[in-house]
Amino acid sequence: MNKNGVSVFQTIWRVCxxxxxxxxxxxxxxxxxxxxAALWMVGYAIPAVLCFLIFCQQQITESLLWRRIADLHVLVASTFGVILAWKLYKEGITDIFQQEEGRECCGLxxxxxxxxxxxxxGRSSTIGSVRIFTAVGISVFPFVTWLYYYMNKELRKHWPEHCTTAL
Structure with missing residues (x-):
């Protein structure tokens, strides 16, 4: 705990x-x-805002509005994720990052x-170590993966144009 009563784990959680x-x-x-674009922009903007709210005030996860929005997003994203996963399975696709549906499924x-x-x-003043280690792993993974694919043009050569021109 630091002098403000905030633990190191809480700080790491907020940074994640x-x-x-x-x-x-x-x-x-x-x-x-x-x-x-509209569908996917909303699909990613909602978690972006929800995560930013946790960064600003960790206890926000206990508010009814935050939970309902998060639950609805989890329900919709899970449904679309299962549909995309089934499509990938039916088509026998194994290299999912090379297919747009695979990247969409992973994002969901x-x-x-x-x-x-x-x-x-935000329920208690302590964040458990399992949650923290999981959070650190999950929050580092997308940046490392994105950087890896961005640096290796060979991996992106078969992607459609709209996937390669945004950044």
Missing amino acids: NLFMSVFFSLATYVQINDPD LLTVFWLLLCRHS
Whole structure:
């Protein structure tokens, strides 16, 4: 605990939510060239705002409005994620990052996992170590993956144009 009564884990938790807010905001931005941009921009903007609210005030996860919005987003994203996963399975696609549906499915999965991890994180003054280590791993993964694909043009050569021109 520091002199303000905030634990190191709480600070790490808030920083992880800031990172995820930035990531989801970037994901919202790169959807601008997508044929169905509005759908995906909303799909990433909602978690971006919810994560930013946690960064600003950790106890926000206990408010009814935050929980209802997060629950609705988890429900919708899970439904679309299952539909996309079924499509990938039916078509026998194994290299999911090379298919737009695979990247979309992974993005939905990431929003669902993160929002479920955030649920009730403001309930107590302590954040558990399992939640913190999971949060650090999840919040670092998308940035490392994005950087890896951005640096390796060979991996992006078969992507549609709208996936390669936003950043």
